[in-house]
Amino acid sequence: MNIVDAAQKRYSTKKFDPRKKLTEEQIRQLKNLLRLSPSSVNSQPWHFIIASTAEGLARIAKGVQGTSSFNEPKVKDASLAVVFCAKTDMDEKYLEHVLDVEDRGGRLPNEEVKAQINAARTYFVNLHRFDLKDVKHWMEKQVYLNMGTLLLGAAAMGIDAVPMEGIDVRAIDEEFGLREKGFTALAIISFGYRAEDDFNAKAPKVRLAEDEIFTIL
Numbered sequence: 001m002n003i004v005d006a007a008q009k010r011y012s013t014k015k016f017d018p019r020k021k022l023t024e025e026q027i028r029q030l031k032n033l034l035r036l037s038p039s040s041v042n043s044q045p046w047h048f049i050i051a052s053t054a055e056g057l058a059r060i061a062k063g064v065q066g067t068s069s070f071n072e073p074k075v076k077d078a079s080l081a082v083v084f085c086a087k088t089d090m091d092e093k094y095l096e097h098v099l100d101v102e103d104r105g106g107r108l109p110n111e112e113v114k115a116q117i118n119a120a121r122t123y124f125v126n127l128h129r130f131d132l133k134d135v136k137h138w139m140e141k142q143v144y145l146n147m148g149t150l151l152l153g154a155a156a157m158g159i160d161a162v163p164m165e166g167i168d169v170r171a172i173d174e175e176f177g178l179r180e181k182g183f184t185a186l187a188i189i190s191f192g193y194r195a196e197d198d199f200n201a202k203a204p205k206v207r208l209a210e211d212e213i214f215t216i217l
């Protein structure tokens with residue numbers, strides 16, 4: 001599929017058909033997209049909780065109760081839901097871990113390159129930790145980039161989806177013990193196939209005009 005057609009056709013699905021399920025192969029491909037998404041200095045400050053069973057979806061749905069209950073059916077009727085979680089801190093131990101993974105993956109040809117990569121990554125991470133004091137926001141930006149990658153990827157695969165920030169972060173963090181593990185929930189994306197009567201499927205896609213959002217030099 002042409003990628004611009006996919007971007008045009010995708011929309012935020014407000015009502016899923018609970019009878020229509022993704023295949024194992026589609027789920028595998030979506031998981032690959034999650035892993036392959038880029039992040040600043042390859043920091044990968046994320047974790048994903050993935051559910052495709054009724055029990056798993058019900059656990060994630062604990063995060064869309066109360067004031068977030070408008071999103072509950074979008075989780076329960078979906079075929080797959082992914083909770084996007086961001087790290088809450090990034091320390092030297094984690095940087096060593098990423099470096100080790102890159103080393104074992106064959107990305108670092110010698111000790112000199114390894115030291116350079118480590119120094120550059122540590123520089124940027126510490127810039128956000130100490131100078132800018134925005135390391136949480138910085139990590140969350142990486143996770144949002146991943147969300148965008150997955151939304152477009154799903155659209156290109158002909159899969160319907162909806163991103164949801166309207167969630168109870170505390171409830172999800174508690175349900176999955178995220179804070180103890182150094183993570184916090186940011187958003188959920190549900191995947192599946194639209195219900196025939198999803199009002200949003202027929203609404204035209206409306207965006208700000210080109211001359212408002214582009215400065216062409």
Ligand SMILES: Cc1cc2nc3c(=O)[nH]c(=O)nc-3n(C[C@H](O)[C@H](O)[C@H](O)COP(=O)(O)O)c2cc1C
Nearest residue numbers: 010011012013014071162163164165166167187205
């Ligand atoms: C970060 C983010 C959070 C969103 N949160 C919700 C949400 O909680 N519930 C919902 O129904 N839609 C949510 N949306 C969907 C947006 O309203 C939708 O993307 C926007 O109106 C554009 O429409 P489209 O996705 O159909 O092109 C969210 C979208 C984004 C990107």
